[in-house]
Amino acid sequence: MLSIVGIGPGGYDDMTVRAINAIKNADVVTGYRLYVDLVSDLIKGKEVFCTEMRGEVERCKKAAEFALAGHNVALICSGDAGVYGMAGLMLKILEDHPEVETEVIPGVSACQSGGAILGAPLSHDFSVISLSDLLTPWALIEQRLEAAAAADFVIVLYNPASHKRKDYLSRACGIILKHKSSDTICGLVKNIGRDGQMQQITTLSELKDTPVDMLTTVFIGNSQTTVINGKMVTPRGYKL
Ligand code: SAH
Secondary structure (H helix, E strand, C coil), rough: CCCEEEEEEHHHHHCCCCHHHHHHHEEEECCCCCCCCCCCHCCCCCEEEECCCCHHHHHHHHHHHHCCCCCEEEEEECCCCCCCCCHHHHHHHHCCCCCCEEEEECCCCHHHHHHHEECCCCCCEEEEEEECCCCCHHHHHHHHHHHHHHCCCCCECCCCEEEEEEEHHHHHHHHHHHCCCCCEEEEEECCCCCCCCEEEEEEHHHHHCCCCCCEEEEECCCCCEEEECCCCEEECCCCC
């Protein structure tokens, strides 16, 4: 069995029972080192294969090798394994090995855990866009930002920056500002469920100049999003 496990944002309390059991039942655990470290209490005595960032293909091929050799493997991803995670790549690598049994175990994605910290920003239609152009051309990212902003979606941005991509959030805000007003309510959450967790509610014009890092998830409200007692809330439309 090869389990592709979403472990949620980081804390044990945010993991599902299914994810915990899959990790406990595995004899080989593999994943990006930071995520494997987050579940270190669950994996004592197991064989562990970690890779660093950008080691995704190597990591999944290794997981396939272990599964083909008959091991129970848990491939660990942060958040949900299918949201910018390893699930698609892993299933593709096993394309010619239908004999390997696989399961994708869902986890709490950063848009959900971060949204809960901010309040209720996702109570109406939303779109999720990654600003990472490592595997996606920037022109396509711009096109999607523009379409989502024009349609007044709440927009969640994953991968808003990295060491090399410091101004991407600012560029994205510039595009979104073509369609959304500068006082649109926005929020950001950093290190969800991990040491150093912090959140901030701001406006779109201020967000444009806010420094962020790769462990931040950004929320841009729709035209109805407001702040209620310090929480970011997008109304669903109920009449009181
Ligand atoms: N599969 C993950 C997403 C991986 S992409 C999920 O479903 O959550 C990596 C991006 O996710 C980061 O750049 C950040 O935007 C977001 N992210 C993941 N974990 C996070 C955390 N603990 N705190 C804040 N953002 C996080």
